[in-house]
Amino acid sequence: MKRRRRDAVLALVMLGPSAVILVAFVLYPLARAVWLGRQRCDARAQNCRTNGFRQYVDVVQSREFQHSLWVTVKFALLTVPVGVALGLGLAVLADRHLRGVGFFRTVFSSTVATSVAVASLMWLFLLQPSRGVLANIGWLNQLAPVIKRPGLLNDAGTALSGVALSSVWANLGFTFIVVTAGLQSIPRELHESAYVDGAGPWRRFTNVTVPMLSPTLVFVGVVLTSRAFQAYGEIDLLTKGGPVPQDSTSTLTYLIYGSTSIARSDAGLQSTVAVLLFVVLLVLSVVQLRGLERRVHYGN
Template identity: 65%
Template sequence: MAIAMLAPSLVILVVFVLYPLGKAVVLGQQRCNVQGRDCVSNGWDQYIDTFLSSEFQHALGVTFKFALITVPLGLVFGVGLAVLADKHLRGIGIFRAIFSSTVATSVAVSSLMWLFLLQPEVGALSNLGWLSDMFPVIKSPGLLRDPGTALTAVAMSSVWSSLGFTFILVTAGLQGIPAELYEAAAIDGATGSRRFRHVTLPMLGPTLLFVLIVLTTRAFQTYGEIDLLTSGGPKPHDSTMTLTYLTYGQDSIIRGNAGLQAATAVLLFVVLLGLSLLQLRGIGKRVHYGNT
């Protein structure tokens, strides 16, 4: 009976999570024809060749840069919003609903909203005369087409869309901090900023660690924003060619090469796993898990 009730979950997880990972590991050392069939072994050093290739190294660098922009900004804005709205004021519920609302926008919806903001000819920002006079790059070649600004512009869209998620989690974390701690701190004469540093932040530790890992993982999985905003471009700099887009993108150099796609997908998994472990071990040890 136990097995019968477990079977549906087990079948799905094995067929669509574990088998594909194992199969991808094997596929990653193979060379296939254009249809992705008739694969023959190309030797395990295909992984090393892939990893060392300039395309992969470039995508890895872009992805790290993307994470280095989106993760800290996402954390700071999320915590800032949550602290700002964590007060008993009339109408605070409305502000909370607004701040969490971006959780309802899918990646396609939020990317297209930002596309309209950022596009050079038909976009909203470029038709704000004073703003595009101040920053001519908005109008020509456009924030998404300038190799210097494209990645940051995409990152802004991404930070915006994950704001709701971070806000909800940090708000829940703040509400879990017992009021007595603040009272004790106040009696000891701690002012607002010291209370934040010595009570709020340490008590938020586990929440922040979780958010940190999720945001990092998301940054490394970013696909929709790139696909809709830049297609990995602007060319020839490939300024926004992230690992996921290199693997799946329609404009990717390895599109249609199942062996190399599998190899980059497996390498993405390894990089992500390593990062999560690093974060858990490096920061996790210093996080305070209270009894509450």
């Protein structure tokens, strides 16, 4: 009895620091944002007048929100499948017994060292229409004149793809590392028995590698999706949500925080969109978990 009480006191002490931080900087702001999201306020969150929970409905129905949501979904569609496929391709390519393959593994993992600011500025430099490197490669311009004029990031039709390019590249190191670890954990016997049964390399890839790798690929896909839905730095640095007036790269996060975004000057509206972003991600993870349970082959 005495010990139990001592344990409880000790638990309080040990959980205290984490609990204080998580309550003050995760749970409280979440609750507060839900509350503030009912209001229109000035940028300092003062002079609020309440619209009640109708404000959420209004925002969901607004053109700006729907546009941002659609841009975000497009951004995920542009980055996630390509990102997973490239990571898988690189990992399989470097999973061979060749002398010096370690060097190539280091190269393929290298982009994990770039922060969003570093990666975005490198691509900004590459993609600049006049002084950028890509705009000054002759044959590439013949192939895709948009790179020179008006520039991949300045054309409403291609800007999001330009941002996606930078993002896929920046995430490549992460995907490569995780998929490589997954590849190495596939038991050799599976490959061997498939080989003995006469399966060629392609059959072994589709019938052994991919099914055994599916938990890893789903994991990578989930992480990349949540990153896509939370992308901010690359938008801020590469396009500022533009080009205007189409706002072709104004994602949900940019709608909340972007320096040129309309919600930026209204803490109430910012909160509304921030809470809706949470809801969207929540729905997304429920859907993904459902799919995960059904589809994935976990072995034993």
